[in-house]
Amino acid sequence: MSKENAQPVIGISEAQLKQLLSLLDTKNTESKSQPHTAAKPGLSKVASRSWIIDSGATDHISSSPQLSLGTNNRCSLPPVLLPSGDKANIVAKGSMPLNSVYYLHNVLCVPTFKVDLISVSHLTRDLNCSVIFFPYWCILQDLATRRMIGLGKQHNGLYYLVALATKNNFTNHSSATKNNFTNHPTCNLTVSPTDLWHNRLGHTSPLRLNFLAKKFLNFSIQSNKPCPICPLAKQSRLPFSPSVISSLKPFELIHCDIWGRYRHPSLSGAYYFLTIVDDFTRFTWIFLMQHKSEAQSLLRRFFSYVLTQFNTRIKTFRSDSGGEFLSLRSFFHDNGVVFQHSCVYTPQQNGVVERKHRHILQVARALRFQAHLPTQFWGECALTATHIINRLPSPVLSFHTPFELLYSKPPSFSHLRVFGCLAYATNVHPSHKFERRSIPSIFIGYPTGQKAFKLFDLSQIYTCSSFLCCST
Numbered sequence: 001m002s003k004e005n006a007q008p009v010i011g012i013s014e015a016q017l018k019q020l021l022s023l024l025d026t027k028n029t030e031s032k033s034q035p036h037t038a039a040k041p042g043l044s045k046v047a048s049r050s051w052i053i054d055s056g057a058t059d060h061i062s063s064s065p066q067l068s069l070g071t072n073n074r075c076s077l078p079p080v081l082l083p084s085g086d087k088a089n090i091v092a093k094g095s096m097p098l099n100s101v102y103y104l105h106n107v108l109c110v111p112t113f114k115v116d117l118i119s120v121s122h123l124t125r126d127l128n129c130s131v132i133f134f135p136y137w138c139i140l141q142d143l144a145t146r147r148m149i150g151l152g153k154q155h156n157g158l159y160y161l162v163a164l165a166t167k168n169n170f171t172n173h174s175s176a177t178k179n180n181f182t183n184h185p186t187c188n189l190t191v192s193p194t195d196l197w198h199n200r201l202g203h204t205s206p207l208r209l210n211f212l213a214k215k216f217l218n219f220s221i222q223s224n225k226p227c228p229i230c231p232l233a234k235q236s237r238l239p240f241s242p243s244v245i246s247s248l249k250p251f252e253l254i255h256c257d258i259w260g261r262y263r264h265p266s267l268s269g270a271y272y273f274l275t276i277v278d279d280f281t282r283f284t285w286i287f288l289m290q291h292k293s294e295a296q297s298l299l300r301r302f303f304s305y306v307l308t309q310f311n312t313r314i315k316t317f318r319s320d321s322g323g324e325f326l327s328l329r330s331f332f333h334d335n336g337v338v339f340q341h342s343c344v345y346t347p348q349q350n351g352v353v354e355r356k357h358r359h360i361l362q363v364a365r366a367l368r369f370q371a372h373l374p375t376q377f378w379g380e381c382a383l384t385a386t387h388i389i390n391r392l393p394s395p396v397l398s399f400h401t402p403f404e405l406l407y408s409k410p411p412s413f414s415h416l417r418v419f420g421c422l423a424y425a426t427n428v429h430p431s432h433k434f435e436r437r438s439i440p441s442i443f444i445g446y447p448t449g450q451k452a453f454k455l456f457d458l459s460q461i462y463t464c465s466s467f468l469c470c471s472t
């Protein structure tokens with residue numbers, strides 16, 4: 001864990017501190033929406049109840065019976081023992097919402113209680129957060145993303161919960177996205193938004209699609225039609241150790257591995273791909289390779305890319321003990337990079353990449369089956385799968401997307417198309433008056449570093465800045 005570059009308050013950026021202070025200084029913000037920008041983590045006032053954040057409380061306690069919503073209502077628990085020695089009866093136990101995102105669980109309903117208490121020990125588990133106390137306020141910080149998700153204000157020696165993050169605060173661009181993607185020409189208007197986005201997003205799960213539909217895409221999930229592609233692409237889940245984030249900021253730690261050798265060459269002649277996963281954001285890059293030995297030069301270039309584009313240096317490199325990585329020892333040594341490798345390979349030691357490979361291949365399979373493309377398109381499928389996965393919310397990131405954590409702005413979805421769809425690309429240089437004005441092609445992905453589309457016209461791959469999409 002890095003000790004350099006310490007921030008003013010552990011894990012809290014300057015922008016968050018300013019936001020925190022402005023919230024504390026604002027008196028009348030109850031019903032007015034806060035003009036947060038997309039790049040700043042947003043908090044909204046906690047409505048209705050006055051919750052006291054109590055490090056001494058062994059349970060959450062509320063006096064409001066009508067707010068008990070859990071399944072354990074009408075329990076027969078022993079009474080609560082008060083500091084005065086009196087006892088107070090518990091009439092119910094259940095879950096209660098703090099806002100539209102966060103819930104407290106196992107809240108004891110004690111009608112005779114004069115205050116509502118949040119137990120710090122339970123809160124940290126319910127919200128997967130830490131609670132840090134300061135002289136005049138305390139903050140709740142998400143353990144996975146290190147983002148501030150709540151704020152408490154000290155009053156008369158007690159800390160009251162005053163603000164919490166809402167899912168809509170972090171990004172505010174759903175209307176812009178809606179306008180963008182509906183403006184694109186399409187010939188097929190009969191596909192429901194649910195099916196269209198399920199296909200565009202690599203047959204993502206209903207949970208992720210529902211989240212994206214509400215947060216970014218601005219439509220309601222409607223269709224429950226069984227998808228014929230998903231069962232072909234998804235393998236049964238194998239046991240895997242839980243994923244944890246071991247870094248405090250992007251590029252503090254990257255995970256790396258090589259997938260392959262695959263029995264069929266890709267269109268470009270590749271048999272492998274190199275995978276790099278940033279630990280903090282889970283943003284993923286893959287590079288197709290004909291030979292494993294290409295990994296060395298690709299990694300050197302990646303280190304330069306990070307330095308130039310993100311103005312930071314990769315601090316720790318984690319991989320298995322493959323010869324391609326061991327041969328970079330002197331490079332790591334010269335650049336001050338900590339090289340963590342497993343002496344004896346076990347998947348668990350490199351679990352982040354193993355898990356990512358599984359996800360990439362699952363999405364890639366779905367793309368290939370959906371497009372009815374032959375096996376040699378596996379490289380395009382894997383590249384497109386990675387492009388999509390970087391824009392999908394992840395449970396390990398508290399349902400943020402890798403893209404927004406890396407770039408501090410919401411990902412764009414307006415450019416996404418259904419992999420394998422028929423596309424009519426404009427022929428910008430017709431050689432004579434009677435030559436065709438468009439080229440019928442297949443859409444096969446998003447070229448890196450260009451605002452364009454990768455198309456296949458049955459004889460060659462080329463890129464195109466726009467095309468008419470004639471499929472779903």
Ligand SMILES: [Zn+2]
Binds near residue numbers: 203204230
């Ligand atoms: Zn599907």
